[in-house]
Amino acid sequence: MSVFDAVKMAFLIYGLAIVISLLVAGLIKAMSLAISRRRQPSTEMAAAPPIALADTFQAAPEVIAAITAAVHATLGAKVQIQRVRRSRVQPHWVAEGRMEIMLSHRLAKK
Amino acid sequence: MNLPNLIDLFPGLGTLLASSPQIIVARLGLIALGILLVYLGYKGVLEALLMVPMGLGMAAVNAAVLFLPDGRQGTLFVDPLASTPAELTDALQIYFLQPVYTFTFSNGLIACLVFMGIGVLLDIQYLLARPLESMFLALCAELGTILTFPIAIAVGLSPNDAASIAMVGGADGPMVLFTSLILSRNLFVPITIVAYLYLGLTYGGYPYLIKLLIPKHLRSKPVPPPAHPIKISAAQKLIFVVGACVVLCFIFPVAAPLFVSLFLGVAIRESELGHFTQLIQETVLYGATLFLGFLLGVLCEANTILNPEIFMLLLLGILALLLSGLGGIAGGYILYFLKRGRYNPTIGIAGVSCVPTTVKVAQKAVAECAPTNIIIPEALGANISGVITSATLAGIYVTILPLLTK
Numbered sequence: 001m002s003v004f005d006a007v008k009m010a011f012l013i014y015g016l017a018i019v020i021s022l023l024v025a026g027l028i029k030a031m032s033l034a035i036s037r038r039r040q041p042s043t044e045m046a047a048a049p050p051i052a053l054a055d056t057f058q059a060a061p062e063v064i065a066a067i068t069a070a071v072h073a074t075l076g077a078k079v080q081i082q083r084v085r086r087s088r089v090q091p092h093w094v095a096e097g098r099m100e101i102m103l104s105h106r107l108a109k110k
Numbered sequence: 111m112n113l114p115n116l117i118d119l120f121p122g123l124g125t126l127l128a129s130s131p132q133i134i135v136a137r138l139g140l141i142a143l144g145i146l147l148v149y150l151g152y153k154g155v156l157e158a159l160l161m162v163p164m165g166l167g168m169a170a171v172n173a174a175v176l177f178l179p180d181g182r183q184g185t186l187f188v189d190p191l192a193s194t195p196a197e198l199t200d201a202l203q204i205y206f207l208q209p210v211y212t213f214t215f216s217n218g219l220i221a222c223l224v225f226m227g228i229g230v231l232l233d234i235q236y237l238l239a240r241p242l243e244s245m246f247l248a249l250c251a252e253l254g255t256i257l258t259f260p261i262a263i264a265v266g267l268s269p270n271d272a273a274s275i276a277m278v279g280g281a282d283g284p285m286v287l288f289t290s291l292i293l294s295r296n297l298f299v300p301i302t303i304v305a306y307l308y309l310g311l312t313y314g315g316y317p318y319l320i321k322l323l324i325p326k327h328l329r330s331k332p333v334p335p336p337a338h339p340i341k342i343s344a345a346q347k348l349i350f351v352v353g354a355c356v357v358l359c360f361i362f363p364v365a366a367p368l369f370v371s372l373f374l375g376v377a378i379r380e381s382e383l384g385h386f387t388q389l390i391q392e393t394v395l396y397g398a399t400l401f402l403g404f405l406l407g408v409l410c411e412a413n414t415i416l417n418p419e420i421f422m423l424l425l426l427g428i429l430a431l432l433l434s435g436l437g438g439i440a441g442g443y444i445l446y447f448l449k450r451g452r453y454n455p456t457i458g459i460a461g462v463s464c465v466p467t468t469v470k471v472a473q474k475a476v477a478e479c480a481p482t483n484i485i486i487p488e489a490l491g492a493n494i495s496g497v498i499t500s501a502t503l504a505g506i507y508v509t510i511l512p513l514l515t516k
Binding site: 001002003006007009010011012013014016017018020021022024025027028029031110 | 237238241242244245249252256257259260263264269272346350353354357361429495497499502503506507510515
């Protein structure tokens with residue numbers, strides 16, 4: 001095979017990969033849009049309860065004790081918990097877990 | 111009674127002294143390289159999970175060469191060249207790693223197991239959130255996979271060997287292993303060693319590439335969240351996974367083992383099969399990675415890999431990875447300009463599908479400039495797309511190349 005033929009073949013292969021990948025991406029996009037359209041009304045209707053939940057949440061004394069102990073263990077200082085409320089941005093927990101997995105292998109130089 | 115010769119008492123030393131100068135240098139060099147890899151893995155400069163077993167295997171196998179009963183030099187680790195049934199039967203009873211090599215490595219099973227583990231770790235939510243952007247970055251980061259092919263032909267490699275070494279540009283170990291197994295059995299061992307050696311080096315090399323090409327103020331750019339975030343349920347993800355798996359297997363039957371392994375991992379995750387998830391994530395993935403790294407190190411025995419083409423493979427492999435890294439960063443810059451500065455070009459490097467190393471490299475580079483800036487979701491989307499584009503390219507190479515070169 002000559003270099004010229006190899007270049008032509010490389011372009012052909014890249015072109016095919018682009019077409020297939022973009023078709024997959026288009027399929028994913030279409031699916032995402034379809035899902036978001038289906039979910040829109042129910043999301044709007046369900047928007048109020050979490051806010052109410054955040055205001056009415058009452059933490060049990062043992063929960064507050066556990067939180068105080070965790071904060072003390074982390075910060076190493078004398079702390080006083082003044083207010084406990086539910087986070088309205090729940091994906092933060094998911095993001096934290098994901099971060100832990102992704103950064104699990106030692107990155108820092110010893 | 112005659113005292114035994116010192117060389118007979120210490121066969122490792124004896125075989126070294128009885129070898130040609132070329133082999134002596136190669137063995138000592140590989141022992142030193144193995145020790146260096148263990149050290150760099152331990153220090154966190156290179157990927158420790160691969161480098162520690164690989165480096166130790168490399169150092170040990172080159173030290174443990176002895177004279178076999180037929181007078182040849184060899185080790186008791188593995189015989190990668192055994193191919194006939196009689197040779198294999200003998201090898202399985204002699205070499206302690208031969209069962210792992212024959213039943214998992216040379217048929218690609220270990221690559222599939224690693225892919226299954228990667229599948230369990232993947233959350234396709236990130237891909238589903240920005241599919242076009244992610245796929246664009248992944249395609250840009252395949253530059254090395256494409257450009258290395260004609261370059262390898264130009265330096266005299268056959269089309270099949272050229273495609274196998276070009277796949278190193280995808281930075282996807284199982285994919286390189288799979289492609290070279292099908293297209294290039296004669297160079298299967300050196301190509302996979304080169305590939306995995308370099309995959310470990312991406313950990314050390316890519317951060318410098320990022321720092322060289324992306325100024326600090328751009329590396330610290332935050333990525334604004336999507337204007338209309340879409341929440342996708344596990345059931346919807348599962349439907350997508352099953353559909354994508356069937357379609358890709360339908361298009362590329364040759365790469366079906368890899369596709370089905372990857373999507374099986376994702377399907378298990380989305381089906382919330384806790385016991386399977388735990389088994390694959392903790393036992394299968396780490397077990398496969400351990401034996402993969404150790405076997406690759408053991409295969410770096412001087413007599414096995416001292417092939418005249420190995421030097422060329424080393425050069426082509428690093429060129430492929432460099433071009434892919436450059437392509438990914440270029441893709442990041444294109445998105446940065448298209449979005450009028452509301453994008454972090456560092457994410458582009460994550461299009462190189464070394465899951466999840468390039469994501470970590472990108473996040474680390476960003477965190478050095480802006481510790482609170484999190485780009486992992488966007489980088490993971492590009493990374494997962496990279497797996498899809500690498501698998502697509504592997505499928506195209508192994509399907510089309512034999513047809514076009516007939």
